[in-house]
Amino acid sequence: MxxxxxxxxxxxxxxxxxxxxxxxxxxxxxxxxxxxxxxxxxxxxxxxxxxxxxxxxxxxxxxxxxxxxxxxxxxxxxxxxxxxxxxxxVEPMQVRSRLIESMIPVRMINFPQKIAGELYGPLMLVFTLVAILLHGMKTSDTVIREGTLMGTAIGTCFGYWLGVSSLVYFLAYLVNAQITMLQTLSLLGYGLFGHCVVLFITYNIHFHFLFYVLWLLCGGLSTLRMVTALLSRTVGQTPRLLLCGTLSVLHMMFLLYLHFNYHRIIQELLGSLEGPPMAPMQRVARDVPELTLNASLLMSH
CATH class of the missing domain: 1.20.5 (Single alpha-helices involved in coiled-coils or other helix-helix interfaces)
Structure with a gap:
């Protein structure tokens, strides 16, 4: 158990x-x-x-x-x-000396002349030309409408400067001239100094004989200065004639256009924008219907 x-x-x-x-x-x-x-x-x-x-x-x-x-x-x-x-x-003294030099032709064409490669002076001259054109429109009693004159003046001046500079550079490239696009812009920009002087004087003194004298003197000197610079950088008679002749004709004709035809074209442009003038409202006599005349006769009787 x-x-x-x-x-x-x-x-x-x-x-x-x-x-x-x-x-x-x-x-x-x-x-x-x-x-x-x-x-x-x-x-x-x-x-x-x-x-x-x-x-x-x-x-x-x-x-x-x-x-x-x-x-x-x-x-x-x-x-x-x-x-x-x-x-x-660029210094202001250099700009002033280049403005004076733009009116003084250089005889030496056997060696390439020095051309300034800056854009400050040419740009200020283009804006100065725009201001002179606006001043001329005001002295001619042209009414400004919605900034049309400002835009047209800027387009005209910058279009000429850039367009003609491009054309001259293209021709210089074809004839193998020793010049760059920057030098072309600077040369043509400083060449507008003569245009500014002529237009500023003739817009304030309305005398055609004075304009033609200044056109030949100031415009001719500035054009001759550019021509001598191009001659010193181009080789051959035919290339020189083509390049310098094109620049001379365009530069001198542009001054004539600004003096004589610019104001007229702008006035026509403003007239087309504003439309035709409205005729004044006049009261016109209406023919009274015969029924109305008969009713008035019955009322009188």
Whole structure:
């Protein structure tokens, strides 16, 4: 009996221990499963957070690249302005001496004459010519309508300067003359100084004989100055005749056009923009119908 009790006792204790071990293993397994689930949730959260971080970095990179491009454009613009700066960097004394030299022809044509490569003086002369044309329109009692005169004067002066300079440079390129586009612009721009002097005087003193004298004197001297400069840089009789003859005719005829035909054309343009003048309103006698006359006679009787 004692043996049976011991055996039974030991068996009962073994079953209890086994059951306890099973419960402990289940608890450990449950804890492990919970830990894995927690780790899986944290991984998913960290994954979403990583994606958001990558998107933020990409947006920041795009913003940085856009700012870098804008900064490079601004730097390139400043660099372009810096490239143009030498063409306008000139002292007032140099401009004054070049204005005087534009009216003095040089006899030496065997060697290339020096031509200034700057645009400040020519640009100021073109604007001065625009102002003189507007002054002449005001002295001729022309009514200004919505800036038409300003735009037309600017287009005329700049069109002549740029157009004739391009034509002269093209002809110089054909005849192999040693002159650049910048020098052509500068030469023709300073050649407008004679035009400014002639027009300013003749717009205030209306005397045709005086205009013709100044046209031959000032316009001729400025044209001769440009012709001698081109002669010194061109080789051959035919190329010289073609280049210098074209420039002389255009330059002298432009002064005649500004004095005689410019005002007339502008007045016709303004007249076409304003339309034909309206006739004044007048009262017109109307015929009275016979029926109305008969009614008035009956009323009088």
């Amino acid at each position: 004692e043996n049976m009790d011991d055996t039974s006792g030991s068996s009962f204790e073994d079953m209890g221990e086994l059951h306890q071990r099973l419960r402990e293993e289940e608890e450990v397994t449950a804890e492990a499963d919970g830990t894995e689930e927690d780790e899986g949730g944290d991984g998913e959260f960290l994954g979403m957070k990583g994606i958001k971080g990558q998107l933020g970095r990409q947006v920041a990179d795009e913003v940085w690249q856009a700012g870098k491009r804008q900064a490079s454009k601004a730097f390139n613009l400043y660099a372009n302005i810096d490239i143009l700066r030498p063409y306008f960097d």
